Every structure is written in C-alpha cells, then in structure tokens.
Amino acid sequence: MTLNLDEYTCEFCGGPCKNVVYAAFVCDNPECIEKARVARGGPGGHMKKKAEGKPIIPEDLESAVDLTKN
Numbered sequence: 334m335t336l337n338l339d340e341y342t343c344e345f346c347g348g349p350c351k352n353v354v355y356a357a358f359v360c361d362n363p364e365c366i367e368k369a370r371v372a373r374g375g376p377g378g379h380m381k382k383k384a385e386g387k388p389i390i391p392e393d394l395e396s397a398v399d400l401t402k403n
Contacts, residue, residue, distance in 0.1 A: 345369065 341350035343360040345368045350358040352366070355373035359365045374381060379389045388395065 336353070338350045338353070338358070341358040342348065343350055343362070343365050344357050345365040346360060346362060348360040348362070348365075351361045352359050354366055355369040355375075357369035357372065359369050373379070383389050
C-alpha cells in the first residue's frame with residue numbers, strides 16, 4: 334500500500350504535505366520540520382521517555398487510554 338502525501342496537509346501550517354518526518358505529516362518548510370522534531374522529542378525521543386520511566390503514549394491519547402483501563 335502506497336501513502337499518497339497529496340491527501341494530507343502539514344500538521345503545523347496546513348500547507349500541502351511533502352514529507353513524513355518524526356511521525357508527522359509536514360511541508361518542506363524547515364520551521365515545520367523543526368516543530369515536528371520538537372513535538373516528537375527528537376530522534377529516539379519516545380525511547381528516551383521510556384528509559385526515564387515516563388509513558389510513551391502521546392499526550393492527546395492518554396485520556397483515551399485511561400478510559401480503556403477502567
């Protein structure tokens with residue numbers, strides 16, 4: 334299955350999506366790519382959180398995960 338980037342918009346500016354970096358759909362703007370890096374925690378950011386004993390679930394999904402535990 335091929336991912337058609339034309340179907341997506343940049344998660345940070347709303348422009349046309351050209352790349353998927355740091356698990357985010359982004360345009361070619363270096364500022365948007367940097368925002369994606371910061372949002373993800375940089376390369377291996379999720380593993381750094383795990384090593385620190387912090388949850389690796391994205392903050393916007395934590396409440397949904399908490400609901401399934403009850």
